[in-house]
Amino acid sequence: MADILQKSPQSAAPSGQTNPGTMKIWARATAHVQGTPQELYALWRDVESTPRWQENVADVIATGPTTSRWVLKFDGKIAEWDSEIHGDEPGRRIAWHSVGANSNHAGEAVFETAPRGRGTIVTVFEEFRQDPSSAAAQTIFSRNLRERLIENLRQFKAFAEARDSWASAA
Numbered sequence: 001m002a003d004i005l006q007k008s009p010q011s012a013a014p015s016g017q018t019n020p021g022t023m024k025i026w027a028r029a030t031a032h033v034q035g036t037p038q039e040l041y042a043l044w045r046d047v048e049s050t051p052r053w054q055e056n057v058a059d060v061i062a063t064g065p066t067t068s069r070w071v072l073k074f075d076g077k078i079a080e081w082d083s084e085i086h087g088d089e090p091g092r093r094i095a096w097h098s099v100g101a102n103s104n105h106a107g108e109a110v111f112e113t114a115p116r117g118r119g120t121i122v123t124v125f126e127e128f129r130q131d132p133s134s135a136a137a138q139t140i141f142s143r144n145l146r147e148r149l150i151e152n153l154r155q156f157k158a159f160a161e162a163r164d165s166w167a168s169a170a
Contacts, residue, residue: 024128025128025146026125026127028124029152030124031121032119033120033161035119037113038111039160040111040122041092041109041111043156043163044111044156045088048060053158056072056073057070058078066088083099092112094108094109095107105127106127107126107127109124
């Protein structure tokens, strides 16, 4: 369902500033989700609903048509950042990246009709930048970034399919 695409040391931070010793980690996860690409795209695009299905996300506030403010709570710590959608093809794909001084995340969600029109294949690609010691600590003491991506996609699938069954029952 998921795999690490590449893990390599990088010398440039996402903002273009030099940040020696930073690792760039790519991860990919794919799931077969019941629903049309258009429905699932709309659900993913509704960033304010993200805390209902994404692990550790406490709040997301849309600050503009393509921008949002994110709040993450993890191990008693709070992290906040801004995110911007830079690729938006309704019903097909959404691409985003964090912005600002602590920019360290980018991703893309792709929605493709499954074979024989039975649901949608949702593929999520994410890129994280962090120092090697943080990556090692996460692997030892908690779920790593790849495992979180897999779990978040599982939660998205459960959220989307439960929503679909509630709509069918009404």
